[in-house]
Amino acid sequence: MTAMEQAARKRRERAGEGGRPDDxxxxxxxxxxxxxxxxxxxxxxxxxxxxxxxxxxxxxFASDQPVTRETLAKVVGKSCNIDLLxxxxxxELRSRPYDLVSVAGGWKHLTRPAYGDAIRxxxxxxxxxxxxxxxxxVLVLMCIAYFQPITRAELSSFFGKEVSRDLIGxxxxxxxxxxxxxxxxxxxxxxxxxxxxxxxxxxxDTLRDLPDFEALEDAGLLSKEKLLAGDxxxxxANGEGGDASDVLDGATSQG
Numbered sequence: 001m002t003a004m005e006q007a008a009r010k011r012r013e014r015a016g017e018g019g020r021p022d023d024x025x026x027x028x029x030x031x032x033x034x035x036x037x038x039x040x041x042x043x044x045x046x047x048x049x050x051x052x053x054x055x056x057x058x059x060x061f062a063s064d065q066p067v068t069r070e071t072l073a074k075v076v077g078k079s080c081n082i083d084l085l086x087x088x089x090x091x092e093l094r095s096r097p098y099d100l101v102s103v104a105g106g107w108k109h110l111t112r113p114a115y116g117d118a119i120r121x122x123x124x125x126x127x128x129x130x131x132x133x134x135x136x137x138v139l140v141l142m143c144i145a146y147f148q149p150i151t152r153a154e155l156s157s158f159f160g161k162e163v164s165r166d167l168i169g170x171x172x173x174x175x176x177x178x179x180x181x182x183x184x185x186x187x188x189x190x191x192x193x194x195x196x197x198x199x200x201x202x203x204x205d206t207l208r209d210l211p212d213f214e215a216l217e218d219a220g221l222l223s224k225e226k227l228l229a230g231d232x233x234x235x236x237a238n239g240e241g242g243d244a245s246d247v248l249d250g251a252t253s254q255g
Contacts (some may be wrong), residue, residue, distance in 0.1 A: 039077040049085075052076040057089050057100075066106030066200070104199035105206065133170070141171055145198065145210060149180035149191030168192065176201060 040048045055075040060067045072082055086107060090100050098111045111119060133141070140163055144150055155163040171177045180193035194207070204210065 036075075038075055048077070049088075052080050052085055053089055053092075056082075056085055060100065060107050061109055063108075066104045066108040068106040071106075101203070102205045103203055104196050133174075137167055137170060140167060141176060141194075141198075144171075144177055144192050145194050145207065148193040149183070151183050151185070151189045151191050153185075153189065155192075 040051055043051065052075075056072050059072060059075060069082055072085075073080075076082065076085065086100060086102075093099055097115045098109050100107055101110050103110075139159075140155060143155055143158055147154075152163055152165070152168060168177070175195060175197040177192045177198070178195050180191035182188040183191050199205070199207075
Protein backbone atom coordinates (compact mmCIF):
# COMPACT_ATOMS: atom_id res chain seq x y z
CA MET A 1 0.00 0.00 0.00
CA THR A 2 1.42 3.32 -1.04
CA ALA A 3 1.85 6.28 1.28
CA MET A 4 -1.01 8.11 -0.51
CA GLU A 5 -3.36 5.13 -0.03
CA GLN A 6 -2.44 4.90 3.65
CA ALA A 7 -3.23 8.61 4.14
CA ALA A 8 -6.57 8.18 2.38
CA ARG A 9 -7.43 5.21 4.60
CA LYS A 10 -6.63 7.17 7.75
CA ARG A 11 -8.86 10.04 6.58
CA ARG A 12 -11.76 7.62 5.99
CA GLU A 13 -11.27 6.10 9.44
CA ARG A 14 -11.28 9.47 11.12
CA ALA A 15 -14.37 10.49 9.16
CA GLY A 16 -16.10 7.34 10.38
CA GLU A 17 -15.42 8.43 13.97
CA GLY A 18 -17.26 11.68 13.36
CA GLY A 19 -14.31 13.96 12.57
CA ARG A 20 -13.78 16.08 9.46
CA PRO A 21 -10.04 16.66 9.30
CA ASP A 22 -10.01 17.86 5.73
CA ASP A 23 -12.23 20.95 6.06
CA UNK A 24 -11.83 21.66 9.75
CA UNK A 25 -15.60 21.75 10.35
CA UNK A 26 -16.98 20.11 13.51
CA UNK A 27 -18.87 16.86 13.21
CA UNK A 28 -22.61 16.63 13.68
CA UNK A 29 -22.03 14.83 16.96
CA UNK A 30 -19.78 17.59 18.22
CA UNK A 31 -22.32 20.24 17.18
CA UNK A 32 -25.06 18.45 19.11
CA UNK A 33 -22.82 18.34 22.18
CA UNK A 34 -22.60 22.14 22.07
CA UNK A 35 -26.27 23.03 21.57
CA UNK A 36 -27.38 26.21 23.32
CA UNK A 37 -28.83 25.40 26.74
CA UNK A 38 -31.95 27.49 27.26
CA UNK A 39 -33.44 25.41 30.08
CA UNK A 40 -30.50 25.64 32.52
CA UNK A 41 -31.87 22.73 34.57
CA UNK A 42 -28.52 22.35 36.33
CA UNK A 43 -28.95 25.73 38.07
CA UNK A 44 -31.03 26.37 41.21
CA UNK A 45 -34.27 28.30 40.49
CA UNK A 46 -33.02 31.73 41.59
CA UNK A 47 -29.78 31.48 39.63
CA UNK A 48 -31.69 30.19 36.60
CA UNK A 49 -34.11 33.15 36.70
CA UNK A 50 -31.22 35.60 37.05
CA UNK A 51 -29.47 34.12 34.03
CA UNK A 52 -32.68 34.30 31.98
CA UNK A 53 -33.02 37.97 32.96
CA UNK A 54 -29.43 38.66 31.92
CA UNK A 55 -29.90 36.90 28.60
CA UNK A 56 -33.11 38.74 27.78
CA UNK A 57 -31.65 42.13 28.63
CA UNK A 58 -28.47 41.39 26.66
CA UNK A 59 -30.45 40.47 23.55
CA UNK A 60 -32.62 43.59 23.82
CA PHE A 61 -29.59 45.81 24.44
CA ALA A 62 -27.76 44.41 21.41
CA SER A 63 -30.68 44.84 19.01
CA ASP A 64 -31.42 48.10 17.18
CA GLN A 65 -35.04 47.00 16.70
CA PRO A 66 -37.71 46.02 19.23
CA VAL A 67 -37.17 42.40 20.29
CA THR A 68 -40.26 40.21 20.08
CA ARG A 69 -41.51 37.62 22.53
CA GLU A 70 -40.66 34.89 20.01
CA THR A 71 -37.04 36.03 19.88
CA LEU A 72 -36.66 36.08 23.66
CA ALA A 73 -38.20 32.61 23.88
CA LYS A 74 -35.11 31.25 22.11
CA VAL A 75 -32.81 32.08 25.03
CA VAL A 76 -34.99 31.16 28.03
CA GLY A 77 -36.63 27.95 29.19
CA LYS A 78 -40.07 26.79 28.12
CA SER A 79 -41.37 27.33 31.64
CA CYS A 80 -40.19 30.97 31.71
CA ASN A 81 -42.94 33.58 31.96
CA ILE A 82 -41.53 36.31 29.72
CA ASP A 83 -43.93 38.98 31.00
CA LEU A 84 -42.78 38.41 34.59
CA LEU A 85 -39.17 38.36 33.40
CA UNK A 86 -39.60 41.76 31.73
CA UNK A 87 -41.31 43.11 34.86
CA UNK A 88 -38.34 42.08 37.00
CA UNK A 89 -35.88 43.67 34.57
CA UNK A 90 -37.84 46.92 34.54
CA UNK A 91 -38.00 46.92 38.34
CA GLU A 92 -34.21 46.79 38.48
CA LEU A 93 -34.00 49.65 35.96
CA ARG A 94 -36.14 52.04 38.03
CA SER A 95 -33.13 54.01 39.20
CA ARG A 96 -31.37 53.91 35.84
CA PRO A 97 -31.50 56.69 33.19
CA TYR A 98 -33.02 54.29 30.69
CA ASP A 99 -36.01 51.96 30.68
CA LEU A 100 -37.27 48.86 28.90
CA VAL A 101 -40.37 49.86 26.94
CA SER A 102 -42.95 47.89 25.01
CA VAL A 103 -43.09 49.30 21.48
CA ALA A 104 -43.97 48.05 17.98
CA GLY A 105 -44.71 44.52 19.15
CA GLY A 106 -41.50 44.04 21.14
CA TRP A 107 -39.24 45.50 23.81
CA LYS A 108 -36.54 48.12 23.42
CA HIS A 109 -34.15 50.07 25.66
CA LEU A 110 -34.89 53.80 25.59
CA THR A 111 -33.37 56.63 27.60
CA ARG A 112 -35.74 58.44 29.91
CA PRO A 113 -37.01 61.83 28.63
CA ALA A 114 -35.62 63.58 31.72
CA TYR A 115 -32.10 63.03 30.38
CA GLY A 116 -32.77 64.42 26.91
CA ASP A 117 -31.04 67.73 27.67
CA ALA A 118 -27.95 65.96 29.03
CA ILE A 119 -27.73 63.77 25.93
CA ARG A 120 -28.04 66.77 23.62
CA UNK A 121 -25.44 68.71 25.62
CA UNK A 122 -22.97 65.83 25.36
CA UNK A 123 -23.64 64.67 21.82
CA UNK A 124 -24.72 67.92 20.18
CA UNK A 125 -27.16 67.65 17.29
CA UNK A 126 -25.84 64.37 15.88
CA UNK A 127 -28.81 62.40 17.12
CA UNK A 128 -31.70 62.00 14.70
CA UNK A 129 -34.07 64.93 14.82
CA UNK A 130 -37.78 64.20 15.31
CA UNK A 131 -39.82 64.04 12.16
CA UNK A 132 -41.68 67.25 11.39
CA UNK A 133 -44.85 67.54 9.31
CA UNK A 134 -47.45 70.12 8.43
CA UNK A 135 -50.60 69.80 10.48
CA UNK A 136 -52.47 68.72 7.34
CA UNK A 137 -50.05 65.82 6.98
CA VAL A 138 -50.49 64.92 10.64
CA LEU A 139 -54.25 64.89 10.22
CA VAL A 140 -54.05 62.66 7.14
CA LEU A 141 -51.66 60.35 9.00
CA MET A 142 -54.05 60.12 11.92
CA CYS A 143 -56.95 59.32 9.61
CA ILE A 144 -54.96 56.52 8.01
CA ALA A 145 -54.08 55.19 11.46
CA TYR A 146 -57.72 55.07 12.56
CA PHE A 147 -59.46 54.08 9.33
CA GLN A 148 -56.88 51.85 7.60
CA PRO A 149 -56.87 50.37 5.08
CA ILE A 150 -58.06 53.49 3.28
CA THR A 151 -57.64 54.87 -0.23
CA ARG A 152 -56.50 58.35 -1.21
CA ALA A 153 -59.98 59.01 -2.63
CA GLU A 154 -61.57 58.08 0.67
CA LEU A 155 -59.17 60.37 2.48
CA SER A 156 -60.11 63.17 0.11
CA SER A 157 -63.79 62.61 0.86
CA PHE A 158 -63.11 63.12 4.56
CA PHE A 159 -61.64 66.57 3.95
CA GLY A 160 -63.85 67.70 1.08
CA LYS A 161 -60.78 68.37 -1.08
CA GLU A 162 -58.14 66.27 -2.77
CA VAL A 163 -55.35 64.78 -0.69
CA SER A 164 -52.37 65.22 -2.97
CA ARG A 165 -50.01 62.50 -4.14
CA ASP A 166 -47.15 64.65 -2.84
CA LEU A 167 -48.59 64.60 0.68
CA ILE A 168 -48.98 60.81 0.55
CA GLY A 169 -45.49 60.55 -0.91
CA UNK A 170 -44.01 62.53 1.98
CA UNK A 171 -45.59 60.24 4.54
CA UNK A 172 -44.43 57.19 2.60
CA UNK A 173 -40.93 58.63 2.28
CA UNK A 174 -40.83 59.01 6.05
CA UNK A 175 -41.67 55.32 6.34
CA UNK A 176 -44.85 55.96 8.34
CA UNK A 177 -47.31 54.54 5.80
CA UNK A 178 -47.17 51.88 3.09
CA UNK A 179 -49.42 50.43 0.40
CA UNK A 180 -52.06 48.08 1.71
CA UNK A 181 -54.40 45.69 -0.11
CA UNK A 182 -56.25 46.88 -3.18
CA UNK A 183 -59.69 48.28 -2.50
CA UNK A 184 -62.71 46.31 -3.81
CA UNK A 185 -64.08 49.57 -5.26
CA UNK A 186 -64.06 50.22 -9.04
CA UNK A 187 -60.53 50.51 -10.39
CA UNK A 188 -59.16 48.57 -7.41
CA UNK A 189 -57.01 51.43 -6.10
CA UNK A 190 -54.33 50.77 -3.53
CA UNK A 191 -55.14 51.47 0.09
CA UNK A 192 -52.74 52.86 2.67
CA UNK A 193 -51.82 51.48 6.09
CA UNK A 194 -49.46 52.52 8.85
CA UNK A 195 -46.14 50.75 9.37
CA UNK A 196 -43.97 49.48 12.20
CA UNK A 197 -42.02 52.73 11.88
CA UNK A 198 -45.26 54.58 12.72
CA UNK A 199 -45.51 52.64 15.99
CA UNK A 200 -41.87 53.38 16.79
CA UNK A 201 -42.24 57.09 15.99
CA UNK A 202 -45.18 57.49 18.36
CA UNK A 203 -43.99 55.04 21.02
CA UNK A 204 -46.93 52.66 20.52
CA ASP A 205 -46.86 48.92 21.09
CA THR A 206 -49.85 48.23 18.80
CA LEU A 207 -52.55 50.29 17.08
CA ARG A 208 -54.79 49.48 20.03
CA ASP A 209 -52.68 51.96 22.00
CA LEU A 210 -53.88 54.88 19.89
CA PRO A 211 -55.87 57.47 21.88
CA ASP A 212 -59.60 56.94 21.54
CA PHE A 213 -61.78 59.44 19.74
CA GLU A 214 -63.16 60.86 22.96
CA ALA A 215 -59.65 61.81 24.09
CA LEU A 216 -58.95 63.40 20.71
CA GLU A 217 -62.22 65.33 20.76
CA ASP A 218 -61.56 66.54 24.30
CA ALA A 219 -58.15 67.78 23.13
CA GLY A 220 -59.79 69.52 20.16
CA LEU A 221 -57.62 67.58 17.73
CA LEU A 222 -60.00 65.30 15.89
CA SER A 223 -63.70 64.72 15.49
CA LYS A 224 -65.11 61.84 13.48
CA GLU A 225 -68.27 63.76 12.67
CA LYS A 226 -66.30 66.78 11.41
CA LEU A 227 -64.07 64.58 9.30
CA LEU A 228 -67.00 62.80 7.72
CA ALA A 229 -68.55 66.19 7.01
CA GLY A 230 -65.32 67.40 5.42
CA ASP A 231 -64.90 70.08 8.06
CA UNK A 232 -61.23 70.54 8.96
CA UNK A 233 -60.81 72.04 12.46
CA UNK A 234 -59.37 75.53 12.57
CA UNK A 235 -55.59 75.55 12.60
CA UNK A 236 -55.23 72.12 11.00
CA ALA A 237 -55.54 73.24 7.42
CA ASN A 238 -53.26 76.25 7.48
CA GLY A 239 -50.07 74.31 6.73
CA GLU A 240 -48.33 75.22 9.97
CA GLY A 241 -45.52 72.81 10.74
CA GLY A 242 -45.01 70.83 13.89
CA ASP A 243 -43.65 67.71 15.47
CA ALA A 244 -46.03 64.89 14.64
CA SER A 245 -45.62 63.26 18.04
CA ASP A 246 -46.94 66.40 19.77
CA VAL A 247 -50.41 65.78 18.36
CA LEU A 248 -50.79 62.27 19.76
CA ASP A 249 -48.94 63.19 22.94
CA GLY A 250 -51.39 66.02 23.51
CA ALA A 251 -54.35 63.76 23.01
CA THR A 252 -52.96 61.11 25.33
CA SER A 253 -52.29 63.57 28.13
CA GLN A 254 -55.86 64.81 27.89
CA GLY A 255 -57.33 61.30 28.08
